Amino acid sequence: MDDNRGKWLRLTLLGLLSGVLAGCIVLAFRDAISWGQYLLLPGNGDYEDLPLLPRILLPVGVGLLLGLVFDTLPRELREVGITHVLRRLQAPGQERLPPANMLTQFAGAVLAIVGGHSVDREGPAAHIGAASASFVGQRLHLTAEEEITLAACGAAAAIAAAFDTPLAGVIFVIEVLRIRYQVSRYLPVIVAAVIGAMVSRALSLTQPGFAISPEYLSPNWEYTTLIILGTVTGLLAISFISLTGIVASRTIHWRCVLSFPLAGLITGMIALWVPQIMGTSYDTLEHLLRGEGDLLLVVTLLLAKLIATSCAIGLRIPGGLIGPSLFIGGAAGxxxxxxxxxYSLINTDSSGFYAIIGMVAMMGATLRAPLAALTALLELTANSNIILPGMVAVACAELITRLIRGQKSIFDVLLDIQTRSARFVQQEKRSRP
Incomplete structure (x- = not known):
C-alpha cells in the first residue's frame, strides 16, 4: 500500500513538473510565431497588409523550404501533430514520443504559420506538450503506463496554456487522445492542466478568451435558430472531414517538396481575395465574435478557410486544425x-453570440469531443448561462455528423490514411529484389 502511495505521489509531482515544462514550451512556441510575424509582415504583423504578389510568394516559398527540409528527414521523423501522438499512445510498445519529432513539429509549425498557411498552433502545442512530458518519463525510465500518463499530462497542460482552459484540457485528453479514465491516473493530469494554465497566466497575462455581451444571454434564446446552427455546423464538419480526407488520400505518397508548395499556392491564390484566412486568423475571429461583418463577407470567409485548411492539412503541412475548426464554426454561427x-426571424442582431456557439459546435463535431467543446465554452466565456444553448447546438451538430460520417473524428480519418500508406510502403520494400 505504501509503495503504491509512493508511486502515486511521484506521478502527481511529475505531473506538476510536466505542467510547468509544457506551459513554458508552449509559450515559447507561441512567442516564436508572434515574433516571426512581427519581423516578417508589414504594419502590426497582419497578412491583410501584404501586397498581392507576396500573398502568393510567402506561403509558396515557405512551403518549398519546408518541403526541401522534410524530404531530407527519415519518414518516421516527419510524423507530427495529434495524429502522431494518437498513433504512438495506441501502439503497444511505442508509447514513447520521440524528442526529435517534437523539434520537427516546433520548427515546422512556426515556419508554416508565419508563412501564412491556414493552420493553427494548438494542435502542434498538444504534440509539443505531450512529447516534452514524455521525455521526462524517458529520462526517469518510467513504465509504459506511467509514460502514457505523463504524455496525457503534457497534452492537457498544453491545451490549458494555449486557451486558458484547464478543465477542457483534461477532457480533451479523455475524448481526443482517448486516455482511459482512472482516478489515480487523472489527478496528475488535472494538476498538470492547472499548472499549465497558471504558467500561461503568469507569463503572458492572458485572460479567458472571449467576452459575451449581456444582451446575448437572455433566457429567451431562439431554440429553432440554435437547432439550425447545430445542423449547419454538423454539415460543415462533415465537409471539412471529407475534403481533408480526400486531399490526404490522393496525395499521401507525394514528396513534401511537391505537396507543401502546392498547399502554399492554394492558400496564396485564395488570399489574393481573402487575406484574412492566412495564418491562424484569430484576429478576424475576434471581429466575428463582436458581431462585425456583413453576411456575404462572413460566408466568403467561411468557405475560404474551409478550403484552405482542408488542403493544407491534407497536403501534410505541419500545423493544426483545431483553430481553423473554431474559425469555420464561428463564421457559420x-x-x-x-x-x-x-430576414427578421430573430429579434436582434446577435451574430456574436451565435458565432461562439458555432465555434464549439464545430469543434465538438470535427474532433468528436462534445464535452471538451462545452467545457471550453464555459471556461472561455466565464458565464454558465451560455451552456444550455451551447448544448443544443453541440448535440445537433454531433448527431448530424455521427449519422452521416459515423464515429470517426478527423484525426481518425487522417490516422487511417497514414497507416495504410505506411503499410503500402513496407510492402513495396519487401517486394523489391
Whole structure:
C-alpha cells in the first residue's frame, strides 16, 4: 500500500513538473510565431497588409523550404501533430514520443504559420506538450503506463496554456487522445492542466478568451435558430472531414517538396481575395465574435478557410486544425445570426453570440469531443448561462455528423490514411529484389 502511495505521489509531482515544462514550451512556441510575424509582415504583423504578389510568394516559398527540409528527414521523423501522438499512445510498445519529432513539429509549425498557411498552433502545442512530458518519463525510465500518463499530462497542460482552459484540457485528453479514465491516473493530469494554465497566466497575462455581451444571454434564446446552427455546423464538419480526407488520400505518397508548395499556392491564390484566412486568423475571429461583418463577407470567409485548411492539412503541412475548426464554426454561427436577423426571424442582431456557439459546435463535431467543446465554452466565456444553448447546438451538430460520417473524428480519418500508406510502403520494400 505504501509503495503504491509512493508511486502515486511521484506521478502527481511529475505531473506538476510536466505542467510547468509544457506551459513554458508552449509559450515559447507561441512567442516564436508572434515574433516571426512581427519581423516578417508589414504594419502590426497582419497578412491583410501584404501586397498581392507576396500573398502568393510567402506561403509558396515557405512551403518549398519546408518541403526541401522534410524530404531530407527519415519518414518516421516527419510524423507530427495529434495524429502522431494518437498513433504512438495506441501502439503497444511505442508509447514513447520521440524528442526529435517534437523539434520537427516546433520548427515546422512556426515556419508554416508565419508563412501564412491556414493552420493553427494548438494542435502542434498538444504534440509539443505531450512529447516534452514524455521525455521526462524517458529520462526517469518510467513504465509504459506511467509514460502514457505523463504524455496525457503534457497534452492537457498544453491545451490549458494555449486557451486558458484547464478543465477542457483534461477532457480533451479523455475524448481526443482517448486516455482511459482512472482516478489515480487523472489527478496528475488535472494538476498538470492547472499548472499549465497558471504558467500561461503568469507569463503572458492572458485572460479567458472571449467576452459575451449581456444582451446575448437572455433566457429567451431562439431554440429553432440554435437547432439550425447545430445542423449547419454538423454539415460543415462533415465537409471539412471529407475534403481533408480526400486531399490526404490522393496525395499521401507525394514528396513534401511537391505537396507543401502546392498547399502554399492554394492558400496564396485564395488570399489574393481573402487575406484574412492566412495564418491562424484569430484576429478576424475576434471581429466575428463582436458581431462585425456583413453576411456575404462572413460566408466568403467561411468557405475560404474551409478550403484552405482542408488542403493544407491534407497536403501534410505541419500545423493544426483545431483553430481553423473554431474559425469555420464561428463564421457559420455569425452567418446564421446575420441571416436570421436580416430576414427578421430573430429579434436582434446577435451574430456574436451565435458565432461562439458555432465555434464549439464545430469543434465538438470535427474532433468528436462534445464535452471538451462545452467545457471550453464555459471556461472561455466565464458565464454558465451560455451552456444550455451551447448544448443544443453541440448535440445537433454531433448527431448530424455521427449519422452521416459515423464515429470517426478527423484525426481518425487522417490516422487511417497514414497507416495504410505506411503499410503500402513496407510492402513495396519487401517486394523489391
Amino acid at each position: 455569425a452567418a446564421v445570426g446575420l441571416a436570421m436577423a436580416q
